Amino acid sequence: xxxxxxxxxxxxxxxxxxxxxxxxxxxxxxxxxxxxxxxxxxxxxxxxxxxxxxxxxxxxxxxxxxxxxxxxxxxxxxxxxxxxxxxxxxxxxxxxxxxxxxxxxxxxxxxxxxxxxxxxxxxxxxxxxxxxxxxxxxxxxxxxxxxxxxxxxxxxxxxxxxxxxxxxxxxxxxxxxxxxxxxxxxxxxxxxxxxxxxxxxxxxxxxxxxxxxxxxxxxxxxxxxxxxxxxxxxxxxxxxxxxxxxxxxxxxxxxxxxxxxxxxxxxxxxxxxxxxxxxxxxxxxxxxxxxxxxxxxxxxxxxxxxxxxxxxxxxxxxxxxxxxxxxxxxxxxxxxxxx
Ligand code: 2RA
Numbered sequence: 001x002x003x004x005x006x007x008x009x010x011x012x013x014x015x016x017x018x019x020x021x022x023x024x025x026x027x028x029x030x031x032x033x034x035x036x037x038x039x040x041x042x043x044x045x046x047x048x049x050x051x052x053x054x055x056x057x058x059x060x061x062x063x064x065x066x067x068x069x070x071x072x073x074x075x076x077x078x079x080x081x082x083x084x085x086x087x088x089x090x091x092x093x094x095x096x097x098x099x100x101x102x103x104x105x106x107x108x109x110x111x112x113x114x115x116x117x118x119x120x121x122x123x124x125x126x127x128x129x130x131x132x133x134x135x136x137x138x139x140x141x142x143x144x145x146x147x148x149x150x151x152x153x154x155x156x157x158x159x160x161x162x163x164x165x166x167x168x169x170x171x172x173x174x175x176x177x178x179x180x181x182x183x184x185x186x187x188x189x190x191x192x193x194x195x196x197x198x199x200x201x202x203x204x205x206x207x208x209x210x211x212x213x214x215x216x217x218x219x220x221x222x223x224x225x226x227x228x229x230x231x232x233x234x235x236x237x238x239x240x241x242x243x244x245x246x247x248x249x250x251x252x253x254x255x256x257x258x259x260x261x262x263x264x265x266x267x268x269x270x271x272x273x274x275x276x277x278x279x280x281x282x283x284x285x286x287x288x289x290x291x292x293x294x295x296x297x298x299x300x301x302x303x304x305x306x307x308x309x310x311x312x313x314x315x316x317x318x319x320x321x322x323x324x325x326x327x328x329x330x331x332x333x334x335x336x337x338x339x
Contacts, residue, residue, distance in 0.1 A: 002028030003121055003338070006065045006089070008057055008080065009072030010034040011043065013168040014094055017328035018069050019047050027332060028339065035061055036072070062087040066121055067335050070094060071327065085126035090119060090338060092129050092331045096214075099130040099222060106130045106225050108137055109333040110272040111144045115226075121338045129334055134326025135159050135215065135238060136222040139249050141297040141325070142318045145271040147227060150259035154233040156252040157219055161203060161238060162288060164245040164322045166191060171244055178242070196242055203238035213238060246288035247326060249318045250301075258311035261304050268299050268316075273325065278302050286319035294321055295329055 005022075009015040015036070022029070034045060034054045041056035055061065057076070062068060062084040070077050071094035078097045085091055098104045105115040107129055119127045132140075139157055146152065163170040170191045177187040177197035187195045192204055205214035212220075215238040223234050241248075269276050277286045278300040286298035297320035305313025320326055 002030050003066035003335075004031045004033075004064055005029045005335075006033040006035055006062065006068040006084075008035045008061075008068055008070040008076065010045070010054060011036045011040045012071060013164060013171070013323055014071035014327045017323045018071065018332065021324065021328045021332045023048055025332060025336070027336065033061065033065065059083050062089045065089045067092065067338065069331050069335065071331075081128055085128050088124045088126045090121065090127050090129065090335075092131060092334045094131040094327050094331055096133060096218065097130075098128055099132065099218075100225065101130075104128055104130050106132055106222060107334050107337075108132060108140055108144075108226060108330060109337055111140055112226050112228075113337055116334070116337060119338065131327065131331045131334065132222050132226060133215070133218040134165060134320075134322045135161060135236075135247055135249065136219050136226070137326050137330050138247050138297055138318055138320035138322070139219065139251055140223060140226060141273055141320065142268060142271070142299040142316055143223075143251055143253060144227070145267050145274070146253060146255075146259060146264055146314065146316075149263070149267055150255035150257040152227075152232055152253050153256050154254040155223065155235075157234070157236040158250040159203075159215075159219075159236065159238045160200075160241040160243070160248040160250075160288075161215075162241070162243040162245050162247055162322050163196070165247065165326075166204060166240070170196075174242055174244065192240070196240070198242065200239055200241045203240050205238070212236075243288045244292065245323050246292045246319055246321045248286070248288055251316050251318060252305060253314045253316070254305070254308060255312050255314070259314060260311045261302050261314065264314055264316075265302050268302065273297060274299055276300065276302070285317055288319055291319045291321050293324065295325060296320075297325055 285300035301317035
């Protein structure tokens with residue numbers, strides 16, 4: 001029993017993680033379609049001890065599909081998302097294609113599940129729900145519980161983003177370059193056009209006329225939509241760092257109402273999907289390796305912002321697995337809300 005599923009972009013890093021998460025969480029489905037580009041069509045894959053043949057994504061791929069998880073890039077989502085919705089499918093889209101479209105729910109299940117009220121399975125009516133950008137999800141998993149308590153009026157984010165955000169090829173190149181550099185060979189620089197191993201650089205997303213890159217403006221705009229607050233001030237600097245699959249983010253928060261660090265720590269300890277790692281004596285705080293392949297976002301370095309008067313400011317440090325909670329887990333949790 002359960003809904004019929006389709007995974008679009010099933011051979012990619014997030015597509016594969018969709019399957020891992022569906023399996024880990026025993027998601028109930030009556031059938032599942034593995035969809036990808038023509039290049040991957042015909043490949044066999046085993047999922048939950050059953051053999052599947054990858055099918056080429058086509059306009060008629062969504063006949064009878066209840067829920068489709070998309071992670072195949074914005075252009076595929078733009079072309080096939082509406083076709084699937086037309087067929088009555090509920091699309092959970094991991095691309096940025098529809099996130100800022102009025103009326104499209106942009107959902108982190110632990111944060112704003114109410115945004116997808118009215119979307120129901122079994123009505124024959126399709127819908128499109130957008131998965132926020134990974135750096136937005138990871139940041140807001142920790143910032144939102146604090147915002148709900150003391151109302152954030154300004155948030156400053158610096159991100160340290162993993163290779164996985166640029167895809168499996170970027171992860172492979174990081175590994176290759178690291179080996180080459182250690183062997184004294186010139187690094188292979190195909191993905192970013194510059195050395196990544198033992199280096200870091202401003203995020204590879206295009207830079208806009210205001211000097212911010214697209215990744216930074218996603219954090220600004222998506223936060224306002226998810227918090228339903230067009231006045232909250234957000235600024236961000238996104239950096240690509242030589243880490244495989246978990247993002248780290250330094251977050252400074254200014255509140256409308258006072259919030260002391262002990263209360264903040266208690267709030268975070270009780271926040272769903274969040275684990276607090278904040279051991280000052282041992283200097284042990286969240287790290288990308290410690291959160292990799294895990295569901296929870298880790299938060300630490302919780303401290304009063306000494307540049308603010310009283311308890312109106314807080315600094316925190318957040319780490320989260322980019323492929324899991326940053327993409328695949330969040331999307332499957334959205335699908336779970338439909339059950
Ligand atoms: C990145 N957030 O990390 C992007 C991927 N979705 O590059």
